[in-house]
Amino acid sequence: xxxxxxxxxxxxxxxxxxxxxxxxxxxxxxxxxxxxxxxxxxxxxxxxxxxxxxxxxxxxxxxxxxxxxxxxxxxxxxxxxxxxxxxxxxxxxxxxxxxxxxxxxxxxxxxxxxxxxxxxxxxxxxxxxxxxxxxxxxxxxxxxxxxxxxxxxxxxxxxxxxxxxxxxxxxxxxxxxxxxxxxxxxxxxxxxxxxxxxxxxxxxxxxxxxxxxxxxxxxxxxxxxxxxxxxxxxxxxxxxxxxxxxxxxxxxxxxxxxxxxxxxxxxxxxxxxxxxxxxxxxxxxxxxxxxxxxxxxxxxxxxxxxxxx
Amino acid sequence: xxxxxxxxxxxxxxxxxxxxxxxxxxxxxxxxxxxxxxxxxxxxxxxxxxxxxxxxxxxxxxxxxxxxxxxxxxxxxxxxxxxxxxxxxxxxxxxxxxxxxxxxxxxxxxxxxxxxxxxxxxxxxxxxxxxxxxxxxxxxxxxxxxxxxxxxxxxxxxxxxxxxxxxxxxxxxxxxxxxxxxxxxxxxxxxxxxxxxxxxxxxxxxxxxxxxxxxxxxxxxxxxxxxxxxxxxxxxxxxxxxxxxxxxxxxxxxxxx
Numbered sequence: 001x002x003x004x005x006x007x008x009x010x011x012x013x014x015x016x017x018x019x020x021x022x023x024x025x026x027x028x029x030x031x032x033x034x035x036x037x038x039x040x041x042x043x044x045x046x047x048x049x050x051x052x053x054x055x056x057x058x059x060x061x062x063x064x065x066x067x068x069x070x071x072x073x074x075x076x077x078x079x080x081x082x083x084x085x086x087x088x089x090x091x092x093x094x095x096x097x098x099x100x101x102x103x104x105x106x107x108x109x110x111x112x113x114x115x116x117x118x119x120x121x122x123x124x125x126x127x128x129x130x131x132x133x134x135x136x137x138x139x140x141x142x143x144x145x146x147x148x149x150x151x152x153x154x155x156x157x158x159x160x161x162x163x164x165x166x167x168x169x170x171x172x173x174x175x176x177x178x179x180x181x182x183x184x185x186x187x188x189x190x191x192x193x194x195x196x197x198x199x200x201x202x203x204x205x206x207x208x209x210x211x212x213x214x215x216x217x218x219x220x221x222x223x224x225x226x227x228x229x230x231x232x233x234x235x236x237x238x239x240x241x242x243x244x245x246x247x248x249x250x251x252x253x254x255x256x257x258x259x260x261x262x263x264x265x266x267x268x269x270x271x272x273x274x275x276x277x278x279x280x281x282x283x284x285x286x287x288x289x290x291x292x293x294x295x296x297x298x299x300x301x302x303x304x305x306x307x308x309x
Numbered sequence: 310x311x312x313x314x315x316x317x318x319x320x321x322x323x324x325x326x327x328x329x330x331x332x333x334x335x336x337x338x339x340x341x342x343x344x345x346x347x348x349x350x351x352x353x354x355x356x357x358x359x360x361x362x363x364x365x366x367x368x369x370x371x372x373x374x375x376x377x378x379x380x381x382x383x384x385x386x387x388x389x390x391x392x393x394x395x396x397x398x399x400x401x402x403x404x405x406x407x408x409x410x411x412x413x414x415x416x417x418x419x420x421x422x423x424x425x426x427x428x429x430x431x432x433x434x435x436x437x438x439x440x441x442x443x444x445x446x447x448x449x450x451x452x453x454x455x456x457x458x459x460x461x462x463x464x465x466x467x468x469x470x471x472x473x474x475x476x477x478x479x480x481x482x483x484x485x486x487x488x489x490x491x492x493x494x495x496x497x498x499x500x501x502x503x504x505x506x507x508x509x510x511x512x513x514x515x516x517x518x519x520x521x522x523x524x525x526x527x528x529x530x531x532x533x534x535x536x537x538x539x540x541x542x543x544x545x546x547x548x549x550x551x552x553x554x555x556x557x558x559x560x561x562x563x564x565x566x
Contacts, residue, residue, distance in 0.1 A: 022361040022372065023344070024530055025461045025504075124524050134464045134505045136524040183319045206486060210508070226497060228332055229461075229468065231363035231370025233323050240510070242483045253507075254363055255461030255468070257480070257496070263320035266375065288385075291321040292375045299376050 001065040002115070002150040008060035008102060012130040013119065013138035013150070014112075016049020021125055022254045027234070029137075030129045032209055032250050033110050033273035035302065036074030039167055040114035042305045043071035043091050044158050051128040053113040053144075057276065059102020060144065062113075064094045068155035069116040073163065075108030075171065075274060089163040108171035108274040116158050120151035133210055133251050167305065171274040178268050178286045178294070182236060182260030184227070192219050196261060197283055201245065205277035209251040212272055214281075218243035224259050232256035235264040235272075237283075247272060265291035267298045312339060312400055316389055317368075322375050324389075325368040326396060332366035332470065337458045340364045341534045342406030345413075346399060347371075358388075364459045364534060366468070415535045420502070420517050422451065422493050422540045423548035428516035435495060435512050438478045449473040450493075450500065450514065451540040457532045465504035465522030465530045469538055472500045484510035491516045493540070518543075518551035 004011070014037065017030025031037035031054055038048045053060075059077045064070075070092050072079065079086045080101045086092055088111070094100070102111070119128060121139065130138025139148055185193065201214035219239050232238070236248045238258035247264060248256065249272060262283065264272065275281065286294075317325045326343070330336050344362045347369075351359050358377035363370040371392070378388055399405055424432075424447045435446055455469035462468075472495065480496045485508060488494070492503045494511030503509055504521035523529050532538060543551070 019360055021464075022363050023460065024464060025466050026464045131464070133507055134522065180318075180321055183317055183325065228366045229499070230325060230327075230365040230368045231319060231323065231372075231461075233320050233370075233372060236320055240482075240484060241480075253462045255365055255459070257510075260319070265321050288318065288321060292379055292385075295321070296376050296379060 002152055003063040003065060004060060004144045004146055004148040004150075005063055005099070006061040007144045007146050007148070008055055009058035010056040010132075010143045011060045012054050012132060012143045013051055013121070014054040014129045015051040015127055017129050017250070018125045018127040022231075025254050026125065026131070026134075027251045027254055029131050029209075029251050030127065031112060031273075033074055033112065033270045035270040035298075036110070036169065036273070037112040037114070038302060039089070039163055039169075039305070040071045040073040040112045043073070043089075043161065043163060044069055044114050044116040044156075046114060046116065048302075048306075050114065051119050052115075055102060055111040055113060057105055057109055059105070059111065061099065061101045063097070063099050065096055066117070066152060066155045067095050067157065068152070069158040070094055070100075071114050073112050073114075074169075075111040076106040077111060078103030078106060089168050091158050091160045091162075093157065093160065105276075107173070109276045110273045115152060116156040117152035118154050120153045131251060132208075171271075173276065173279045174281065175268075175271045175275070175279075176282045176284050177271060178265045178291065179237065179262040179283050180265060180286060180288050180291050182238075182262045184224070184259040185261055187224050187259060188239075188261055189220065189223075193261070195219060196245070197285060200280045200282055203275045203277055203279045203281065204244075207275070207277065209249055211249050211252055212247040212275060214245045214247070216244070219245070219261070221259065227257055227259060229255045229257040232260075233263075235266065235269045236260050237262040237264065265294060267291065267295040314396060314400075316392060319370060323370055323372045324392070325370050326392070327368045330367070332458070334456055334470070336367065337364075337456065337470070337535065338406045338410060339400070340367075340369050341459075342409040343396065343399060344369055345409050363461060365461070366458055366470075410535065413533065413535075415537060416532070417454070417537045417539065418532050419539050419541050420519055420531070421543045421547070421551060422515045422517050423543050423545055424450070424493075424515040425545045425548075427545065428492070428548075429514045431494070431512035432514050435476065435478045435514055439476050441476065446476050446514065447542065449476045450495075451542050455500070455538040455540075457534050457536045457538060459534050460530060460532075462501075463503070463505055463507050467501055467521070467532055467538065469500055472498055474498065478512050480510040481512065484508050488513060489516065491518060491521070493517060516548070518548050518555055520555055
């Protein structure tokens with residue numbers, strides 16, 4: 001059993017998400033940073049999309065009622081285990097009654113706590129992930145509250161080890177995100193496209209798992225034809241009439257009606273999860289072939305992780 | 310059926326099959342029939358790497374795994390060519406789209422809507438834009454039988470066709486950060502209901518007490534593409550009593566788990 005003493009800002013159960021439901025308006029959801037989730041799971045020899053706690057900006061305080069191993073990857077918090085400081089990116093051995101506390105955030109925005117155990121909960125549409133916007137999945141369809149308990153079964157001990165250096169991600173708070181042209185990029189005036197690539201956008205505090213709202217120079221969308229709504233995927237950068245870009249994210253709407261200027265390449269989308277309000281970011285344009293090559297490279301790098309364990 | 314279409318790249322992991330032609334029942338039948346056919350073929354393993362199909366007014370979006378498409382599977386060029394040939398062949402068949410649509414006949418579904426003051430928060434905007442009185446906007450909104458073109462946006466949201474053009478109204482300049490669940494809105498030439506409290510850009514003119522999405526149900530949504538919807542006006546009192554009943558029913562459902 002995992003007991004929530006303090007919930008943190010937005011702590012929720014997440015996994016690899018749901019596939020095949022976008023036609024009904026259900027986004028894939030799951031971990032906002034599937035790379036960090038995967039790294040944490042790999043330390044415990046879990047499957048890549050094994051359910052984890054996604055911890056956002058302000059972390060929780062947790063008590064465990066069983067012996068098991070856990071691991072934390074992604075954003076760095078000042079972590080204490082029974083009052084002693086512990087690190088990200090390594091196996092942490094937990095004994096019954098131990099308390100884990102997430103202190104101040106040091107870098108990134110979302111950490112993933114993986115456990116060598118299985119949550120004893122009902123899956124919704126074949127996934128344990130919490131769909132926060134629509135209120136289903138995970139623990140009662142919402143982020144965790146003080147007093148919540150997650151029953152765990154098949155608790156295991158894994159041998160102590162660390163993530164290899166090459167896999168220890170650092171978040172600068174000023175990422176460069178690679179994008180390809182969106183489906184309507186050609187409809188924007190050339191100077192507006194140039195402005196988009198020149199602007200250092202700031203992350204609005206109104207960002208969430210549904211979308212990352214950006215603040216910066218206003219893009220002019222006048223003269224663009226009114227669009228009929230069509231399929232929308234995570235990573236797509238839409239420009240609403242107010243001219244401030246919105247990046248669709250893991251719980252994003254499946255159909256959108258604003259012009260799509262750009263698309264954050266799949267390989268870089270996990271970095272969106274580590275953006276805090278007021279972080280800045282830059283866009284760098286690449287072509288489709290480059291986008292896919294980078295994704296294949298990152299996928300191969302992560303696949304090697306599994307052969308090492 | 311002669312209908313021209315184009316494949317358009319939608320990000321690095323999706324393609325839009327975009328059809329030439331105005332949104333309407335005939336085009337939606339083509340898109341939904343094509344979706345059903347592709348879905349059947351995907352279930353048989355004919356299209357490795359394809360993951361999701363999202364129908365819309367003029368496009369069918371195909372979401373795929375670019376790693377699987379390039380690594381071992383067909384290349385992008387091959388995928389394009391295969392889809393191009395598949396769609397052309399499908400459209401050329403004389404039984405298309407009717408034969409595919411017969412398996413799931415369309416239904417007429419009634420949805421109660423309260424257009425009264427506490428829920429119709431943007432009614433004044435719509436009245437001002439259309440130059441119509443409140444009662445006239447309401448009458449023109451509940452008169453038609455709407456066609457469900459597709460589901461999307463958020464879980465269970467229905468995209469409806471058939472809005473009287475005289476009550477169309479542009480979307481908000483900046484999407485509202487929160488629109489209450491059940492809100493009925495107008496966005497451009499479209500109308501619809503928000504199943505959950507979400508951000509949204511449509512002008513809100515009423516609310517339904519009917520839950521549009523219930524994950525406990527085997528089919529968790531109120532309608533399917535190509536079904537028809539009729540809005541039935543209700544009073545605030547009826548709204549409140551139906552909301553109470555829905556809450557009791559949902560509660561009874563959740564107690565069983």
